[in-house]
Amino acid sequence: MSLEKIVQVARSLCETPADFTAFAETVRSTRNTEAEFLEKLMEVIDASLEDRARFVRFNYKTIVGLVEGIGGDLALVHKAHQGEESLLSCLDRAAEKLLYVYESGIYPITNWHLQSARQQLASNPMRKGKQQLDEFLETELSREPQVGFVVGVGANDTTGVLLPIASSLVYRIFREKIVVTGAVSSSAPGAAELDQAVQMTHQSAREAITLIENYLQTLCPKMNVSRILGDFLEGYTVHHQLLSASYSVGGPSAGFALAINTLSVMLNLPVLNDFGITGAPWIKGAQKGEVGSSVIIGGHRKKAEKVLQYLPRMYMPQQNYDDLEPEVIEGYRLEGRDIRGVRSFSALVPEVYDFGNTYHQAFVDFHTERIKLALDNMTGTAEPERQNALREVSQHLRRQAEAEIVRRIEAIGKYLESGEKIGSLEEIFVPIEQPDPATEKSSS
DSSP states (O other): OOHHHHHHHHHTTOOSHHHHHHHHHHHHHHHHHHHHHHHHHHHHTTSOHHHHHHHHHHHHHHHHHHHHHHOSOHHHHHHHTTOHHHHHHTHHHHHHHHHHHHHHTOOOOOHHHHHHHHHHHHTOHHHHHHHHHHHHHHHHSOSSOEETEEEEEEEOSSSEEEEEEEEEEEESSOSSSEEEESOOOOOSTTOHHHHHHHHHHHHHHHHHHHHHHHHHHHHOTTSOHHHHHHHHTTTEEEEEEEOOSOGGGOSGGGHHHHHHHHHHHHHTOEEOSSEEEOOEEOSSOSBTTBOSBEEOOSOHHHHHHHHHHHOSEEEEEHHHHHTSOHHHHHHHHHTTOEEEEESBHHHHHHHHBOOOHHHHHHHHHHHHHHHHHHHHHHHTOOOHHHHHHHHHHHHHHHHHHHHHHHHHHHHHHHHHHHTOOOOOHHHHHOOSSOOOHHHHHHHO
């Protein structure tokens, strides 16, 4: 049995290093148990019919596993599967087949051990529940860029947990300015940590508003952004809904995700649907022009594993990114997936919103080249010219993204000056890329 075959079978069930470890341990345990059992089988083969029948009755599944494990005799395997009496009638034949293994002391891992371990792990109730949760969350992932839809990620004691967050602006439905639903508190024993996570999620949602105001103010220094947004959002509530069934994974690590959705619903900016993010931002930055410095969080390895099972990009605080092993990052990049460290919300914005088809294609090309350059850096084959060119593209994309955001803030100002009280956000901001009038006429 080759290592590649073992890994192939394990991958059909396992997702994390802990899963692979459990699979390998189950295979080893099954094999060792059967190897020890062989000695008892050789002893009982010369016993009375009554003792042999009792032995088969109490060890039927193990004997069948041994017969399947050695392979090569389909008729024997078929007869063994027909029941205890049938197995008892061919016990001598089975012992004869197993005698070589017993005498040689070599008992290799077979496909039977792999399938047996897979079946044992798959039937675990906790694993079934986890798989069902993952399948549910996978179906809830956005299939296209949407306004107010981002994938956050949390972690519990054993694994990462996807945390899709849907956000909307609602008018005069709630008295509060910010509402977070989905996360529920509980009076059950041991619920103190859950209640704390719920409260911290509410806190992160409130901080996201302040962060976005500070960010927009840095882009529009000659405008009173706080006043403009206050007038524009009068009567509105920002409603965040956490779509995870494991609400204990909320809290401060959802801060970046909540900030992304907050800006999205305020300016009607679609969020890209090919990334997940974790981390908590400050409402200010370490330097002027960089708002929302990232704060280190926990469970970043488990979170990255979970996100990159479903999505090609993962963002985490720079401090956490620096803690990852280079081999892990390289492995993901060789598969076309990527982990990026976030230094600030300001630097993150150009990579997470859909600013139109032309911009998005330029970003895709930039991201592809960035992965190639990172891999070349690891092998020492990256030219300085490529690094400089990529840096210039990054700066150009950021200028484009920030210019579009400024345009939308100015559109809000004009809307307020007009005195209109009715109008959809699409009408206020106008699509980023308008169809060419000549093309539109010819098509009609």
